[in-house]
Amino acid sequence: MGVTAARGFRAAGIAAGIKASGAPDLALVVNDGPSLAAAGVFTSNRVKAAPVHWSQQVLKGGSVSAVVLNSGGANACTGPEGFQDTHATAEKVADVLGLNAAEVAVASTGLIGVRLPMDKLLPGVEQAAAALSADGGEQAAVAIKTTDTVHKTAVVQGSGWTVGGMAKGAGMLAPGLATMLVVLTTDAVVEAPELDAVLRGATRVTFDRADSDGCMSTNDTVILMASGASEIVPDADEFAAAVTEVCASLARQLIADAEGASKDIRIDVVGAATEDEAVDVARTIARNNLLKCAIHGEDPNWGRVLAAIGTTDAAFEPDRLDVAINGVWVCRNGSVGEDRELVSMKDRDVVITADLHAGTAAASVWTNDLTADYVHENSAYSS
Amino acid sequence: MGVTAARGFRAAGIAAGIKASGAPDLALVVNDGPSLAAAGVFTSNRVKAAPVHWSQQVLKGGSVSAVVLNSGGANACTGPEGFQDTHATAEKVADVLGLNAAEVAVASTGLIGVRLPMDKLLPGVEQAAAALSADGGEQAAVAIKTTDTVHKTAVVQGSGWTVGGMAKGAGMLAPGLATMLVVLTTDAVVEAPELDAVLRGATRVTFDRADSDGCMSTNDTVILMASGASEIVPDADEFAAAVTEVCASLARQLIADAEGASKDIRIDVVGAATEDEAVDVARTIARNNLLKCAIHGEDPNWGRVLAAIGTTDAAFEPDRLDVAINGVWVCRNGSVGEDRELVSMKDRDVVITADLHAGTAAASVWTNDLTADYVHENSAYSS
The missing domain is CATH 3.60.70.12 (L-amino peptidase D-ALA esterase/amidase)
Structure with missing residues (x-):
């Protein structure tokens, strides 16, 4: 209704x-x-x-x-x-x-x-x-x-x-x-x-x-x-x-229902100094085209998450960053964590968690993967 | 050598x-x-x-x-x-x-x-x-x-x-x-x-x-x-x-040689209040995925240029913005300008010019279009 x-x-x-x-x-x-x-x-x-x-x-x-x-x-x-x-x-x-x-x-x-x-x-x-x-x-x-x-x-x-x-x-x-x-x-x-x-x-x-x-x-x-x-x-x-x-x-x-998307992604940033910084980091991750492509390819490429976080001004130390993809902490202390082969990415829903270890604030941003269908739909929209 | x-x-x-x-x-x-x-x-x-x-x-x-x-x-x-x-x-x-x-x-x-x-x-x-x-x-x-x-x-x-x-x-x-x-x-x-x-x-x-x-x-x-x-x-x-x-x-x-690119795009921002603002506006345009898809589709979609400029803090008045694509001023005073049918986008090189009418500073940023090949290459990189 x-x-x-x-x-x-x-x-x-x-x-x-x-x-x-x-x-x-x-x-x-x-x-x-x-x-x-x-x-x-x-x-x-x-x-x-x-x-x-x-x-x-x-x-x-x-x-x-x-x-x-x-x-x-x-x-x-x-x-x-x-x-x-x-x-x-x-x-x-x-x-x-x-x-x-x-x-x-x-x-x-x-x-x-x-x-x-x-x-x-x-x-x-x-x-x-x-x-x-x-x-x-x-x-x-x-x-x-x-x-x-x-x-x-x-x-x-x-x-x-x-x-x-x-x-x-x-x-x-x-x-x-x-x-x-x-x-x-x-x-x-x-x-x-x-x-x-x-x-x-x-x-x-x-x-x-x-x-x-x-x-x-x-x-x-x-x-x-x-x-x-x-x-x-x-x-x-x-x-x-x-x-x-x-x-x-x-x-x-x-x-x-986002154009061309094949994955719905939730970015959870925890351990941030402030909610604003948590949102900023989550949004920066959500906008990284390389990461969005990797998720489309079901590739738990946590390096691209760190590369994205590194471009923000939020409080964190690079060697204390932890990142999980679908619950597997593939990055610990800014370096290799659990085996990335343990990550299953077959489902449409993907959750990426980044722990900044800089405070107690948290926020989530919802995004999608970047696909050839997105490119197709948006290169033809007005024609 | x-x-x-x-x-x-x-x-x-x-x-x-x-x-x-x-x-x-x-x-x-x-x-x-x-x-x-x-x-x-x-x-x-x-x-x-x-x-x-x-x-x-x-x-x-x-x-x-x-x-x-x-x-x-x-x-x-x-x-x-x-x-x-x-x-x-x-x-x-x-x-x-x-x-x-x-x-x-x-x-x-x-x-x-x-x-x-x-x-x-x-x-x-x-x-x-x-x-x-x-x-x-x-x-x-x-x-x-x-x-x-x-x-x-x-x-x-x-x-x-x-x-x-x-x-x-x-x-x-x-x-x-x-x-x-x-x-x-x-x-x-x-x-x-x-x-x-x-x-x-x-x-x-x-x-x-x-x-x-x-x-x-x-x-x-x-x-x-x-x-x-x-x-x-x-x-x-x-x-x-x-x-x-x-x-x-x-x-x-x-x-x-950028991954998957089919167009090399130069964004010229002129009439900016400062060089920093010109760079900021040019970079914001350069990063707009929808515009990059439109250019891939050879679509002179100037609305997406204005939508991108509007997200910046640079000095400008929306109803004074002019935008040219490959030399054709398709947007004048923030509204419809010359006929978009006059724009040829067959060449690999594309030039987008935005005149902010806010000063005399200018800057250029070089970018590429967004293509299905980019998605393919970057969803398979680590596998």
């Missing part, structure tokens, strides 16, 4: 003709209230798409009545005209549904540097509005796919309330949020400032730690809306845990 | 049996003087191989009488025993040639985390010493190859003196020096402190700006030796220019 699992929301996903393939490409999620409280987190890329600029303004008000999302075009690097297209899209949604355009968020995904076909998108908004339903969450999730092979939804039940969500993303997956659009909904009664704090806390340890290919998008958007339809004010910790769990589920689904 | 083009040097390259393939794997370069002045630059990776630790100590003295280099094993992450192996290698060279071991530099390249077969390497030193000759530069260059498909040498003639050199490197090519071993020789009369300044100036704008895959090695070494055999004290500017030209030639040869 995704975004329609929580009460107070309707959604739809339709084919507006933005994609040449004729696949679904326009999604609409509407919050019927009684509350319109919302929070958003956006890409930290300084080159931001027009819908990101627009939605950041909308979220400053703390209220969102609808989110309209399109695949088939990112509307990034499209100049003032692109921003006008986003504005016109929000106005159209407001017009059709009787809402205030300043409370309509917009999100787009697809190729950068191409204007959206507004002659198809605007009629599509009418079509989507007509298709809105309380069980439209799946169709909405399908309509935001680009190179995704599957649509992604998640739901967690709280004590009388629900958190649900949908996500898209398969490439350009890196921190400061991945190339991904995420809409989260809840029927809990939560005000905008608390939603904002909960959302930032959840994305910091979930989407921000998914790093498939080190490439940060211009369009990343995560929006959380609370309808209050359950009339229940949740326990703060339980609510934060539920939002984090939905985000973690969606983040794992993104990594599992 | 490479390292033996300058007077006062002998070299050899032989097969010691370190490589299972039986290919040449041990090189020796001897400076017969009268001067032993030398300078060295090493990897900035904090995880350094044993020979790097050793040679850094040797170069502190400013004198090098010989450099012994092996392929077939990096002797990195091999603990105290690995350092003893490097020490024993230098002692063996000193013993056979009647030199001081504290003036014998050692360099190694190959797989990380594996001890060198000293029972083959030490007899190999005797064999190489016996093969030393004043025209052994080519054989030495051949013996340091790993995944290199060709050996690399360069020579520049000065006013009565010569600068020559050899290099190896094909992968793990990134800043703070590439995975590469380089030996440069000159018969000019130059003292160690000036050699050091000239070498740092030359590597800063050549090897340090080659970034094939963003992966920094544990073993990078560049050593410059001056025999003084020409008895000519060179003009300082002419000498610096000659060393820089040899380094630039070898750096271009490294990029041209």
Whole structure:
């Protein structure tokens, strides 16, 4: 059900003709209230798409009545005209549904540097509005796919309330949020400032730690809306845990569907002096192309892990580093450890653990291997 | 002729049996003087191989009488025993040639985390010493190859003196020096402190700006030796220019032979506020896997250039960025510029120009595309 699992929301996903393939490409999620409280987190890329600029303004008000999302075009690097297209899209949604355009968020995904076909998108908004339903969450999730092979939804039940969500993303997956659009909904009664704090806390340890290919998008958007339809004010910790769990589920689904990937890799850095240093080391390992190739070849090449760690500024002594691959400590004290022949890498899941022996902080980053299929998919994307 | 083009040097390259393939794997370069002045630059990776630790100590003295280099094993992450192996290698060279071991530099390249077969390497030193000759530069260059498909040498003639050199490197090519071993020789009369300044100036704008895959090695070494055999004290500017030209030639040869590459890409960043920011932006573009895949697919995907620039802290306004690919300004003012259909990408050489419109500084970084062959070569390296 995704975004329609929580009460107070309707959604739809339709084919507006933005994609040449004729696949679904326009999604609409509407919050019927009684509350319109919302929070958003956006890409930290300084080159931001027009819908990101627009939605950041909308979220400053703390209220969102609808989110309209399109695949088939990112509307990034499209100049003032692109921003006008986003504005016109929000106005159209407001017009059709009787809402205030300043409370309509917009999100787009697809190729950068191409204007959206507004002659198809605007009629599509009418079509989507007509298709809105309380069980439209799946169709909405399908309509935001680009190179995704599957649509992604998640739901967690709280004590009388629900958190649900949908996500898209398969490439350009890196921190400061991945190339991904995420809409989260809840029927809990939560005000905008608390939603904002909960959302930032959840994305910091979930989407921000998914790093498939080190490439940060211009369009990343995560929006959380609370309808209050359950009339229940949740326990703060339980609510934060539920939002984090939905985000973690969606983040794992993104990594599992990353372009061309054959391995899902979790990098656990332990024994770090600070959490920030643990994240930095884990991310540096996650972005090392040589290591990502080695894992694709099921080669427990721990030397490439050490070579990556050595490029960071984190606190550690090279001759105290330990590295395990799938539980086998193949590197001890910066040198040869257990027999690498003991490492089994046949499964899709791979866990690399690096112990810096510099403190007690830890963090995990999720990534993928680098494959010929990734190269193929991304050398042909716009052609 | 490479390292033996300058007077006062002998070299050899032989097969010691370190490589299972039986290919040449041990090189020796001897400076017969009268001067032993030398300078060295090493990897900035904090995880350094044993020979790097050793040679850094040797170069502190400013004198090098010989450099012994092996392929077939990096002797990195091999603990105290690995350092003893490097020490024993230098002692063996000193013993056979009647030199001081504290003036014998050692360099190694190959797989990380594996001890060198000293029972083959030490007899190999005797064999190489016996093969030393004043025209052994080519054989030495051949013996340091790993995944290199060709050996690399360069020579520049000065006013009565010569600068020559050899290099190896094909992968793990990134800043703070590439995975590469380089030996440069000159018969000019130059003292160690000036050699050091000239070498740092030359590597800063050549090897340090080659970034094939963003992966920094544990073993990078560049050593410059001056025999003084020409008895000519060179003009300082002419000498610096000659060393820089040899380094630039070898750096271009490294990029041209990078693992699996089908395109050689130069990233020119102009209009930057500072040279450091120009280098940072150029390097960030050079490391973007999605862009590297697009170029492999001959797709002038300028959106990925902007997405990469947006992740940097350099001074620029997103709506003033201009980007050209092979001379066609496909992005103007952060938006669509000239028709991308005008861009021809059939040639191996590709030039991407980014104008930040934030100042007058500029810098270039050389890189490659990302290919299925790169993935294949690096998923099979240690197996």
